[in-house]
Amino acid sequence: xxxxPSETHSLPHLVVVxxxxxxxxxxxxxxxxxxRITLIDRNNYHTFQPLLYQVAxxxxxxxxxxxxxxLIFRNQSNFRFLHASVERIEPENRLIHTSEGLLPYDxxxxxxxxxxxxxGNAAIEQNAMPLKSIPQALNLRSDLLEEMEQASRSNxxxxxxxxxCFVVVxxxPTGVETAGALAEFRSNVLPHDYPELxxxxxxxxxxxxxxxLLNGMSAKASERALxxxxxxxxxxxxxxxxxxxxxPELLFSNGEGxxxxxxxxxxxxxxELIKGLPEESTKSSRFQVDAFHRVLGLxxxxxxxxxxxxxxxxxxKGHPMVAPVAVQQGRNLALNLFAALKGKPAQPxxxxxxxxxxxxxxxxxxxxxxxxSFGGLFAWLVWMFLHLxxxxxxxxxxxxxxxxxxxxxxxxxxxxxxxxxxxxSEGEGR
Amino acid sequence: xxxxPSETHSLPHLVVVxxxxxxxxxxxxxxxxxxRITLIDRNNYHTFQPLLYQVAxxxxxxxxxxxxxxLIFRNQSNFRFLHASVERIEPENRLIHTSEGLLPYDxxxxxxxxxxxxxGNAAIEQNAMPLKSIPQALNLRSDLLEEMEQASRSNxxxxxxxxxCFVVVxxxPTGVETAGALAEFRSNVLPHDYPELxxxxxxxxxxxxxxxLLNGMSAKASERALxxxxxxxxxxxxxxxxxxxxxPELLFSNGEGxxxxxxxxxxxxxxELIKGLPEESTKSSRFQVDAFHRVLGLxxxxxxxxxxxxxxxxxxKGHPMVAPVAVQQGRNLALNLFAALKGKPAQPxxxxxxxxxxxxxxxxxxxxxxxxSFGGLFAWLVWMFLHLxxxxxxxxxxxxxxxxxxxxxxxxxxxxxxxxxxxxSEGEGR
Numbered sequence: 001x002x003x004x005p006s007e008t009h010s011l012p013h014l015v016v017v018x019x020x021x022x023x024x025x026x027x028x029x030x031x032x033x034x035x036r037i038t039l040i041d042r043n044n045y046h047t048f049q050p051l052l053y054q055v056a057x058x059x060x061x062x063x064x065x066x067x068x069x070x071l072i073f074r075n076q077s078n079f080r081f082l083h084a085s086v087e088r089i090e091p092e093n094r095l096i097h098t099s100e101g102l103l104p105y106d107x108x109x110x111x112x113x114x115x116x117x118x119x120g121n122a123a124i125e126q127n128a129m130p131l132k133s134i135p136q137a138l139n140l141r142s143d144l145l146e147e148m149e150q151a152s153r154s155n156x157x158x159x160x161x162x163x164x165c166f167v168v169v170x171x172x173p174t175g176v177e178t179a180g181a182l183a184e185f186r187s188n189v190l191p192h193d194y195p196e197l198x199x200x201x202x203x204x205x206x207x208x209x210x211x212x213l214l215n216g217m218s219a220k221a222s223e224r225a226l227x228x229x230x231x232x233x234x235x236x237x238x239x240x241x242x243x244x245x246x247x248p249e250l251l252f253s254n255g256e257g258x259x260x261x262x263x264x265x266x267x268x269x270x271x272e273l274i275k276g277l278p279e280e281s282t283k284s285s286r287f288q289v290d291a292f293h294r295v296l297g298l299x300x301x302x303x304x305x306x307x308x309x310x311x312x313x314x315x316x317k318g319h320p321m322v323a324p325v326a327v328q329q330g331r332n333l334a335l336n337l338f339a340a341l342k343g344k345p346a347q348p349x350x351x352x353x354x355x356x357x358x359x360x361x362x363x364x365x366x367x368x369x370x371x372x373s374f375g376g377l378f379a380w381l382v383w384m385f386l387h388l389x390x391x392x393x394x395x396x397x398x399x400x401x402x403x404x405x406x407x408x409x410x411x412x413x414x415x416x417x418x419x420x421x422x423x424x425s426e427g428e429g430r
Numbered sequence: 431x432x433x434x435p436s437e438t439h440s441l442p443h444l445v446v447v448x449x450x451x452x453x454x455x456x457x458x459x460x461x462x463x464x465x466r467i468t469l470i471d472r473n474n475y476h477t478f479q480p481l482l483y484q485v486a487x488x489x490x491x492x493x494x495x496x497x498x499x500x501l502i503f504r505n506q507s508n509f510r511f512l513h514a515s516v517e518r519i520e521p522e523n524r525l526i527h528t529s530e531g532l533l534p535y536d537x538x539x540x541x542x543x544x545x546x547x548x549x550g551n552a553a554i555e556q557n558a559m560p561l562k563s564i565p566q567a568l569n570l571r572s573d574l575l576e577e578m579e580q581a582s583r584s585n586x587x588x589x590x591x592x593x594x595c596f597v598v599v600x601x602x603p604t605g606v607e608t609a610g611a612l613a614e615f616r617s618n619v620l621p622h623d624y625p626e627l628x629x630x631x632x633x634x635x636x637x638x639x640x641x642x643l644l645n646g647m648s649a650k651a652s653e654r655a656l657x658x659x660x661x662x663x664x665x666x667x668x669x670x671x672x673x674x675x676x677x678p679e680l681l682f683s684n685g686e687g688x689x690x691x692x693x694x695x696x697x698x699x700x701x702e703l704i705k706g707l708p709e710e711s712t713k714s715s716r717f718q719v720d721a722f723h724r725v726l727g728l729x730x731x732x733x734x735x736x737x738x739x740x741x742x743x744x745x746x747k748g749h750p751m752v753a754p755v756a757v758q759q760g761r762n763l764a765l766n767l768f769a770a771l772k773g774k775p776a777q778p779x780x781x782x783x784x785x786x787x788x789x790x791x792x793x794x795x796x797x798x799x800x801x802x803s804f805g806g807l808f809a810w811l812v813w814m815f816l817h818l819x820x821x822x823x824x825x826x827x828x829x830x831x832x833x834x835x836x837x838x839x840x841x842x843x844x845x846x847x848x849x850x851x852x853x854x855s856e857g858e859g860r
Contacts (some may be wrong), residue, residue, distance in 0.1 A: 068844070
């Protein structure tokens with residue numbers, strides 16, 4: 001089946017695969033461009049990934065960090081949405097094979113983002129919990145709460161301790177933020193809401209393979225984050241990797257082990273690739289692109305964001321896989337497409353690093369600005385303000401603000417429903 | 431395994447099965463009672479069922495109408511929660527068999543509520559979508575939105591019309607409210623967000639077996655609701671039942687048929703019973719109780735709410751299965767338990783009908799007060815105010831208020847994420 005064949009094809013067809021930060025920035029910037037634009041995504045919504053850990057830890061609802069594409073672009077007349085997943089690309093015929101049929105393109109932008117990297121360990125992939133999508137975050141939330149319930153009805157101390165041991169792998173922002181949120185749950189929720197449980201039986205362990213946390217940030221920020229986490233009672237294990245996990249037994253590279261039912265995997269990501277491209281188009285699990293976002297070895301195919309590896313002498317590993325790079329690349333590609341239409345030369349991409357930040361807990365965050373690093377309450381306020389501003393959709397900003405204020409004053413996490421998928425053969429969602 | 435055996439058993443153990451309106455009212459009223467209270471529920475949260483249809487239609491988030499039991503009762507020292515489902519009761523030994531082990535009781539209150547009644551039609555049970563729980567509402571939301579996406583990529587008019595035909599069965603409050611919400615989606619969302627679709631191809635059909643809508647309310651209210659729905663473009667079929675459904679072909683009792691992928695079943699409920707009770711303890715799918723909520727043929731077992739059939743000459747079919755009955759019964763049973771402790775006589779239950787109401791759409795609702803019926807904007811404001819007040823949890827009131835205001839001023843439904851369960855073998859929640 002060929003999709004949309006009945007439309008008139010007067011304008012060239014630009015197809016964007018993936019509606020993350022890069023994809024939506026690009027499409028917004030092309031609002032007045034003479035293209036028919038189709039966004040393909042397997043989800044019908046944009047995910048604000050930086051706050052996924054708050055959904056998992058019961059601070060925010062899924063609807064607060066996801067926003068429907070059709071609503072984002074409701075007033076953009078050159079926009080169409082196709083809810084489908086891409087199976088492969090046939091660049092020689094400018095065709096995309098999707099789960100819903102074939103889609104021809106004139107220009108193609110791959111903004112597929114990244115996926116969890118288990119570094120080839122299949123046993124860990126099956127048992128660890130990733131945190132890259134809304135269904136994963138909701139699943140993790142239900143699992144965490146179910147561990148608490150299981151612990152609360154167990155009379156066996158060893159089993160109870162195993163249910164109450166939460167291990168986070170990966171000391172990047174997601175790992176640090178998740179460990180911090182779990183430590184706050186232990187301090188603020190457990191003593192009130194689980195009278196059967198002893199707070200001292202709950203452990204939060206953060207494991208990082210390298211010598212410090214927040215590797216992408218300054219040494220100062222790493223030290224601060226470590227100090228915050230330790231003060232909050234998180235056991236931080238540096239220079240340690242996970243070797244094997246046979247639920248509930250977890251084995252570390254240093255020979256130590258522990259018993260846990262919850263292994264949260266925030267140890268790495270890799271570009272989300274698509275089949276059907278020549279060999280030189282991909283490298284190190286990313287689409288290999290030149291400074292103009294063109295995928296090597298192909299015509300009319302671009303890549304931006306996490307999935308794009310713009311390898312150069314300055315950046316031999318490509319740019320960091322973070323939202324600001326994706327946003328800036330989306331904007332630059334849009335400018336270059338406009339330039340091409342006017343016969344003007346394209347501008348090579350240059351990344352402007354405006355700084356980075358991570359939050360650890362209540363009143364505790366770290367911010368790196370070029371040449372300047374700070375932490376504490378002010379960093380935390382900056383973090384909150386910027387994330388509110390970056391959220392897509394006014395409704396979501398208000399709801400997130402309300403939930404943050406509520407949590408701040410009550411020390412509560414109210415979004416603690418254990419919701420499992422509805423299955424008709426099981427009755428009322430049991 | 432026997433649960434909680436390590437606790438000291440100085441106080442009698444009161445077990446409440448089900449944390450709906452009746453169960454939580456009862457437990458709250460027993461805050462100072464000399465009992466150890468255990469609430470058993472298969473969910474870890476209370477569901478505000480009257481607003482489930484708004485979750486299904488994208489107006490509210492699941493977290494706005496569900497509230498964790500542990501949070502509701504965090505300051506009630508005689509309260510414990512057991513997350514489990516009840517398998518059967520052994521009244522002769524005062525034991526409850528749960529999915530998590532055995533639980534002994536001294537006094538038992540069955541507040542199990544009601545479940546969807548398909549009147550024995552297994553084919554409809556497999557293919558129709560009920561609306562009695564949060565997982566069901568979320569599933570229905572995703573299904574509705576997926577039908578829209580499927581229609582938007584189809585070039586075949588018949589298929590498209592079939593995807594865009596939404597049939598609601600049952601003209602009670604849930605059916606009326608759901609049909610109204612779908613009609614508003616067609617008017618306010620479809621024209622903006624689905625430029626591929628023609629609004630006129632979308633149908634909303636409401637089917638009711640009896641001669642009028644809102645059978646539990648006044649004739650005036652029924653007429654008003656019918657007029658509102660027709661004005662909003664809902665096709666109301668009275669005196670019509672569903673005979674068969676072989677997806678997508680739906681057959682009515684009058685011989686007519688239509689093609690639809692979405693059959694929403696709001697046609698009836700029945701009490702949710704538990705195994706292991708003598709025959710006289712149940713009647714017409716409810717626990718048979720006397721005027722003091724005692725289940726017939728048993729000692730120390732009570733039933734309240736939808737699941738309790740208090741059959742009498744005044745109410746040969748028992749009380750209506752609505753929240754106010756459950757709340758009043760919970761309160762009366764609590765008073766009688768206090769009276770028994772003091773050696774005072776119990777008071778028979780008497781239902782005070784304070785009126786009923788249903789909302790149809792924006793500025794459109796119907797309210798029946800004793801001897802007085804009204805509709806329109808004022809009824810709608812009364813409906814909103816009372817539902818906000820009845821919601822459990824201050825956080826949820828604020829979030830619902832924000833979402834209602836947002837919808838009111840923007841005519842939008844922002845909560846439109848198609849979220850399917852996470853499955854590790856499928857990657858990032860595809």
